[in-house]
Amino acid sequence: MIVDCAHYRDGRRQHEGRMDPAEAAAICRFEAGFVWLGMVEPSPEELSDVQEVFGLHELAVEDAQSFHLRPKVEQYEGGIYFVVLRTARYVDEREEVDFGEISLFIGPGFVITARQGAASDLHPARLRLESRPQLLEQGPASVLWAILDQVVDDYAPVVEGLERDIEEVERLVFSGSSAPTHRIYLLRREVTDFWRAVHPLLGAANAITQGGVLPRGDILRPYFRDVDDHLKLVNDEIVAQRDLLSTILQANMAVVSVEQNDVVRRISAWAAIITVPTFIASFYGMNFHNMPELQRSWGYPSVVALMVLSALALWAGFKRARWL
Amino acid sequence: MIVDCAHYRDGRRQHEGRMDPAEAAAICRFEAGFVWLGMVEPSPEELSDVQEVFGLHELAVEDAQSFHLRPKVEQYEGGIYFVVLRTARYVDEREEVDFGEISLFIGPGFVITARQGAASDLHPARLRLESRPQLLEQGPASVLWAILDQVVDDYAPVVEGLERDIEEVERLVFSGSSAPTHRIYLLRREVTDFWRAVHPLLGAANAITQGGVLPRGDILRPYFRDVDDHLKLVNDEIVAQRDLLSTILQANMAVVSVEQNDVVRRISAWAAIITVPTFIASFYGMNFHNMPELQRSWGYPSVVALMVLSALALWAGFKRARWL
């Protein structure tokens, strides 16, 4: 579905409402400024229409339709760049990260964007860019910056969501209430998936700032570097979270072992406390004829006292030895 | 066995049926276009015939006969390239990955392919290429692309098969029904073998796109880059699977430990529940003459009640402490 299509010139949008792709292609060929065509979950027909009128490469269009690609920047002939970005959104209820994709075709005089899956909404990026004419007049590269900036900014809540979950898991592990191995494992898996969406973008972002994507570029360069910086920060945090989750898994094992030690001790102590009186009872259950204690009237109460005392002594001893 | 041998010119196959290698060699020397000779499990004689008529290097021919080689791209004198690819096929019943090999000799005017083991069938690649004359007329490099594309596409079901197995193992580990250490280990081994088949191809594919394998190449370049992209994606997934399986092995340990903790607690609780009434029974088995309870008529029923009550109290206590 085509959601917006506008002509920008001298940093200003030339009209309200959206144009037809064919019209836009004509404008971008014969007029100054550039055209930004935005699509969401485009159908194969829409894409092949756009491919024809803008002269896009078949492979790039194929990639824009497929999903689960790595972030990348590719140059095609005719000065057309094809950029794939992976977006991420944290879903709190499911404790999962949903991924989406944004494909960009950037050529002389046009930018075509196609969103798929749980992709960031690009409308705010468009508005933000439209409010900064001095960037917008740099041409299509400014659109790439605006989208990249939004995508990377949208990584931050994902990092925070994962961080919150990690802290919750930490608390669970060390409170001893339960050993959430499954949850640690799932979090580790989410973080790894997220890392796979973010990590290759580092190389792609580098290709943008170092390579020839930026046309005149000097004004935009610091803005791309700024996005690159945020991206590095996000990457650092994810790497640290991976490391942390591996350590938690190990710590979890240690905590379980310590607790098992504890349980074994506690059980053994109680077993000893009951075993000694049981032995005494068995002892006086022997059938010897001349066990003088049995006939004495003080026999029974003193044996009961002995049992109680031995149990108390053991209990106190274990208490002191911290087994109880 | 020679399975096909055809002359291609201006993007079109020049004839039905297959030629003789000697004839093909003559054509590739004296006519425009190129020859594609396809062999499956070639005998040493067939290979030495081909070596002679096409002037291949003895070392490359030796490699084409041996198995279990790493993927590679090598340049020999006379502008001949020798490429080894490792193919993979997932066998669901055995939960194993079978490997095959495709050796390619690419020279001026000819492509010779030799398949071994569980290698991908190259016929679809040939048909697909024949249906795209604009690529086919680029010469032998187009054949390399078509085969590379097929080999890498055939990795995808392997990745999926392994993914399915990993998910099954995950379920087993966290359902607590059994601890499938052996299966995790075997999967880890399969993934490592697969990784060893795929990983060196990354460097080889890079050598193709960067190096001088592509003759005029500008049209084919994006196609090779596209294959390279898929390869990187496959490699990323395998690396993630390796990491995942290591984590599962650790998580498995933790789950086993937690379960052991549980078992020990449950057993201890039941032992306590039966030990206390046993003590009471031993107690009233003592032979003291003056144990007044023994003579009373309410003695026996009240002791039985005591036993039942103590057992119930313990059971309730353990239930509340979540040991049962």
Next chain:
Amino acid sequence: MIVDCAHYRDGRRQHEGRMDPAEAAAICRFEAGFVWLGMVEPSPEELSDVQEVFGLHELAVEDAQSFHLRPKVEQYEGGIYFVVLRTARYVDEREEVDFGEISLFIGPGFVITARQGAASDLHPARLRLESRPQLLEQGPASVLWAILDQVVDDYAPVVEGLERDIEEVERLVFSGSSAPTHRIYLLRREVTDFWRAVHPLLGAANAITQGGVLPRGDILRPYFRDVDDHLKLVNDEIVAQRDLLSTILQANMAVVSVEQNDVVRRISAWAAIITVPTFIASFYGMNFHNMPELQRSWGYPSVVALMVLSALALWAGFKRARWL
């Protein structure tokens, strides 16, 4: 808050007290020497004032206001460098590392510093630099050196504090008194955070010594290299501490397991010592009519002796086998 603002020329401070930023900007444009403007937790208004009068880039000013950035060195047009440093302070009571940030704008004729969070106090750095006119007269780069030197020197007590904690944890683990998994984990987390503050600075410091930050620089170069050296040393130590803490976590597991082994053995030994006499007592509790020992007068004392002897023999045996 602006804490100091001075004009330096020929290695000497030109006046006591602090100037107005506007005045300073005028001086740095029209007079020789340079101006050093120091701010602590600057308000957005202060920063935008400074931005205007010194012509700083909006992105750099934004970064100076945000927190939790990575250390970096960036060049902006007009020969202005923007440097972010992460400072660290060890808080003994909480066994935690607090982080702060220092942002520097270094341009022709001015240095602007902004501190945030638990940042190092820069006053000593200023005094130390003022006492070395031969460095000070090298211009703004000397201020960068002085601050970098102080920041890196302030890492040393953090390393030592963590080292002390690690040694304490080692002692705890191997004394067997308790298994401080939680503390090891928290320390590991602190060390990782610290590493994330220090590690990217290595690249930034390299960019300074290799890149064009140093204007004439030859005299300052060894001083920057000296700081770089200390930084490498700190980085080495942190990396070693991380490795050590991972090893401690594993050793901790082993110690817990060994101890559990010990506990199980000890408990079993005591259980055996009491089980054997209990069996003997049960034995003579049997109701057979013709158990001759029961009638004999020596029966009872000799069975008691047998119980004591068997218990002693077991005790001695376990003692020798080191189970007790």
Next chain:
Amino acid sequence: MIVDCAHYRDGRRQHEGRMDPAEAAAICRFEAGFVWLGMVEPSPEELSDVQEVFGLHELAVEDAQSFHLRPKVEQYEGGIYFVVLRTARYVDEREEVDFGEISLFIGPGFVITARQGAASDLHPARLRLESRPQLLEQGPASVLWAILDQVVDDYAPVVEGLERDIEEVERLVFSGSSAPTHRIYLLRREVTDFWRAVHPLLGAANAITQGGVLPRGDILRPYFRDVDDHLKLVNDEIVAQRDLLSTILQANMAVVSVEQNDVVRRISAWAAIITVPTFIASFYGMNFHNMPELQRSWGYPSVVALMVLSALALWAGFKRARWL
């Protein structure tokens, strides 16, 4: 001991039998072709003789006498190359890898080889080379190739021997018959030693193909590359074996834990099966006067039946819960 010394010219050996080193040195100085002098465990005197007549560097000669060096390629003045190779042999009885060393001095007109320890026999390499005059006439570099080829080929049986052992260990671990930690550890150690012999050779082999060791070399280059390929394959396999053995060590732990879980459950089940009848027996050992069951004639048989039934019921329950 000098085992062979021959003069080669135009790809052919010039004579049977072996020459004197002094004679060989004279030939290599004044005649075309080159001399190959082979020594086994040379004495210091032999080496110093050879050093003198061929003008070798004292450091290279020292290295040829010492053992336990890393593989390397070094250039000395006068166009002399000094190469150290580590050979390996798998000793099946001891499940160990024995190492040897071959030092080569390659100069204009001569090759001197010295074997030490469990080094590969070089005689087959010499024969194989003599049968390929077109390579032999390339001069001393062809000897380096022949020896390198043999050394690397001799790695293959070591890899296979280790592979066999690893598979045996796998079987042991997962059959549960015993937990061969010690054997896993020793294998891991052998593999690491082997890796240390092979890994640095990768760099050295690269130095040969890239560097100036090959004089005119174009013909030999593919042959060296072929050796390099095999070496990479061997290295890949060793790295995979190391990884595998680490995983086995972990899997071993998991298997032991699972088995312990099993043992604890089985023991507890049997304990329960015997504890319940024991409780019943104790119950009817109580001395209450009015326990009506005791006087009834059906008392005894029905209690025995109760014991048997309770034991059977428990046994069946545990069987169903898979504890037995």
Next chain:
Amino acid sequence: MIVDCAHYRDGRRQHEGRMDPAEAAAICRFEAGFVWLGMVEPSPEELSDVQEVFGLHELAVEDAQSFHLRPKVEQYEGGIYFVVLRTARYVDEREEVDFGEISLFIGPGFVITARQGAASDLHPARLRLESRPQLLEQGPASVLWAILDQVVDDYAPVVEGLERDIEEVERLVFSGSSAPTHRIYLLRREVTDFWRAVHPLLGAANAITQGGVLPRGDILRPYFRDVDDHLKLVNDEIVAQRDLLSTILQANMAVVSVEQNDVVRRISAWAAIITVPTFIASFYGMNFHNMPELQRSWGYPSVVALMVLSALALWAGFKRARWL
């Protein structure tokens, strides 16, 4: 303390006894050859004297006074190089590695060495160098070689000492006599410290052979390369030891687990052997009136026989199942 100071010229020491630093500085300025000034634990005053007369940089002198630095090579203006080496000595009693430091200032016409801590004695290096005039006449670089050679040679006994300890620990772990977790941990720590002393020297040694430290150097180059080789060997061994100790720690865990399994089985077997006769005894302690066995004269002996037989049968069964 200044321990020696000599003037070398044409490869020969010019005089016995030691000169005054000021005198030495004069010689190195006005005469051919060079001066070697050796100090041990120099006082700040001695160092500042030397700094003045030889014109050393303040930062290098500061570094020479401080301790716990990383090995490094630094160039200062005036062609002066500052080198820091870390020496190591293995102390057998404490099973620890002691570290020392040697700082070298190498300038045109002079070498100044300062030893600190457990540093290698440099006297043998001086004597060895004096006995090789052809190296000594190469100037100050020969002194650097002599010292580097000695320092690296002195690493060998440390490696051997650690190797011995590791083998001892291996024996302990696999003999099952005790689980020396603490000792493994301490060894791991020592090896890591040692690695930190040796590892950065690799880069420094490379800087020497590649960089401009060697003045004319061609004769000395192989000698430096020789040292570099030994250093790489030492580094390889340390890395292997680290890896080995990590593996031992894991193997230790496995051994402890296996042993625990064993203990649990053994204990359970003995418990079963005594529990069954106890049950029998309890059985015949029941007070039923009509238990015919109790009245029979063969009752008692046959029950005793039953007890013995059941115990023996269990013992034999457990023996066969390898639980005992």
